[in-house]
Structure formats: structure tokens, C-alpha cells
Amino acid sequence: MAALLDLSVTERTTAPPDIRVSFEFFPPKTEKMHEQLWQAVERLAPLKPKFVSVTYGAGGSTRERTHDTVVRIQKEKNLAAAAHLTCVGATRGEIDEVARTYWEAGIRHIVALRGDPPEGETRYTPHPGGYAFAADLVAGLKRVADFEISVAAYPEIHPEAQSAEADLDNLKRKLDAGATRAITNFFFDPAVFCRFRDRAAKAGIEADIIPGLIPVTNYAQTHKMSARCGASVPAWLRDVFSGLDEDAETRRLVSATVVAEQVRSLVREGVRDFHFYTLNRAELTYTICHILGVRP
Numbered sequence: 001m002a003a004l005l006d007l008s009v010t011e012r013t014t015a016p017p018d019i020r021v022s023f024e025f026f027p028p029k030t031e032k033m034h035e036q037l038w039q040a041v042e043r044l045a046p047l048k049p050k051f052v053s054v055t056y057g058a059g060g061s062t063r064e065r066t067h068d069t070v071v072r073i074q075k076e077k078n079l080a081a082a083a084h085l086t087c088v089g090a091t092r093g094e095i096d097e098v099a100r101t102y103w104e105a106g107i108r109h110i111v112a113l114r115g116d117p118p119e120g121e122t123r124y125t126p127h128p129g130g131y132a133f134a135a136d137l138v139a140g141l142k143r144v145a146d147f148e149i150s151v152a153a154y155p156e157i158h159p160e161a162q163s164a165e166a167d168l169d170n171l172k173r174k175l176d177a178g179a180t181r182a183i184t185n186f187f188f189d190p191a192v193f194c195r196f197r198d199r200a201a202k203a204g205i206e207a208d209i210i211p212g213l214i215p216v217t218n219y220a221q222t223h224k225m226s227a228r229c230g231a232s233v234p235a236w237l238r239d240v241f242s243g244l245d246e247d248a249e250t251r252r253l254v255s256a257t258v259v260a261e262q263v264r265s266l267v268r269e270g271v272r273d274f275h276f277y278t279l280n281r282a283e284l285t286y287t288i289c290h291i292l293g294v295r296p
Helices: 009-013 031-047 063-077 092-104 134-144 164-176 190-202 219-229 235-241 248-267 282-291
Strands: 020-025 052-054 081-086 109-113 148-153 181-186 208-213 273-277
Touching: 020 031, 031 063, 031 282, 052 063, 063 081, 063 092, 081 092, 081 134, 092 134, 109 134, 134 148, 134 164, 148 164, 164 181, 164 190, 181 219, 181 273, 190 208, 190 248, 208 248, 219 235, 235 248, 248 282
Parallel strands: 020 052, 020 273, 052 081, 081 109, 109 148, 148 181, 181 208, 208 273
Antiparallel strands: none
């Protein structure tokens, strides 16, 4: 952590380079969550993100809410909105129809994912007659229309991958099928991303790989989420949040500092695009962007 906070005078006083950001939201389940989402959109829209994306529930459980949220964001906020779409719980024909509905509504960007198993199931099983994996979904979407397509990447390997090499081969298949870029799972050590980017380049991957970053608001929850998706949690992150369980204000300050320094470290490595997992909370992401020079 000391290294993250060790900024030289030059770094503190020099104007930051141009940074491009994008934001992820999830569709609301309740009226209160609906209000929280739109407060977040209202707050972050003036930052002019490259795009914003809206997630898709396990087993396609939020299909209609995702559609309505994506279309409303694009129409009312004049933002480029991307809809998450998965292979789970639908035939190819049904997924193609969802994609056509997005295209007709003016949505041109899809985040194509294999998807998580439906609630109550522990392992992914392809739907009979559906797209088996994300690479198949990408190819199918490109047959429907000329979508811009983002796919997922895992700097620390997908939990179900047989090996790092197999995971990288899967990413390459998705990009070769027509995807535009990859967005990574969240991570906390910038070196993890840099090593992954170098490995991808050696494997012949030329598409942009965008680091995904998550502001930590609750260390315990983040630790559990990290275990599920294969992201390591460094000891220094545990240490900086130690003793702050009942101090939400200090947690927010620490979280903003951690992510801002992640970005600064990656900027020094030539990275300019960053994707923020907002969890439908605007203030932390807005604060981090302000620190980095991304302002209205």
C-alpha cells in the first residue's frame, strides 16, 4: 500500500493525461433501488463516459428490466448504452430476438457473456438449442446485426478454466468471433493486469483490454465476491480497511484513494481506458474520477 501512495511532487502537480471511463450498473429490483440507480446515472452522466453498461441477472432473470434500463439511459441521458446478454436460459432463436429488439431500439453495443448458472444451480450447463459459450454468442450476435461487442477477460483466470493458457485461448476465440474489446474482471494489484496484458499480446491478441475496477465499500463482501470470481485480495487491502467496520466515511476515503492509485499506476503503464463497477453507487466513482481529472 505504501507504494500506491508514494506519489512524487511531479505526479501530484502535473495535469493528468486524458483518461476515458465507462460505468456498469445493474437493473433495479425495487422502487428504492430504482431511485438509487437513477440518482447514480444522473450524477455520473455529466462525466461523459465512453459508454455505460447494464448487467443481466443469472438465468436471464432481469431480461426485461435490463432492456428497459438500457433503452431509457440511452434515450433520456444521451449516453451510449450497452446491454449485457448471456447464453443462459434461452434458445438461440430467443436470444437472437432479444438482440433484434435491442437493435431496433437503437442499442448498438452488447456485452456478450456466457453467464452464471440459474439460482439454485452450481454448475453451468448449456441450454438445449442455445448458444453454448460466449464465443458462440458473439458469432450469433454478429449474424443478427453489426453490433459493437464487449466480452469478459480474467487477469487471474476464470474459476472454471482448466489453465491460464486455456482461459487465454477462450478469450481469443471470443475476439476472433467478432468481439470489439475485452473488459476484465476486477483486480486489486495493477501488476496482475499488466502481466495479463503482456501474456495476451504474446498470444496474438490485439484488441483493447480494458481494466475493470471496483471501489471497495465493504471489505467482507468484496472478499466473498472475490473468492467466487477468482480475484485475489492482497494483504495490504485487508490492512487498510482493518478497524473501519463501523466507520463508513473513512472507508469511502480509503476506497477512493486505493482506486485512484490503481489508475495512476496503470496510466504509467500506458493504460487510458477504465471500466468502473459502480454497484449503482455514484459518489465513490464520481470522487475517483474527479481526482483523476475526469470532470464535467
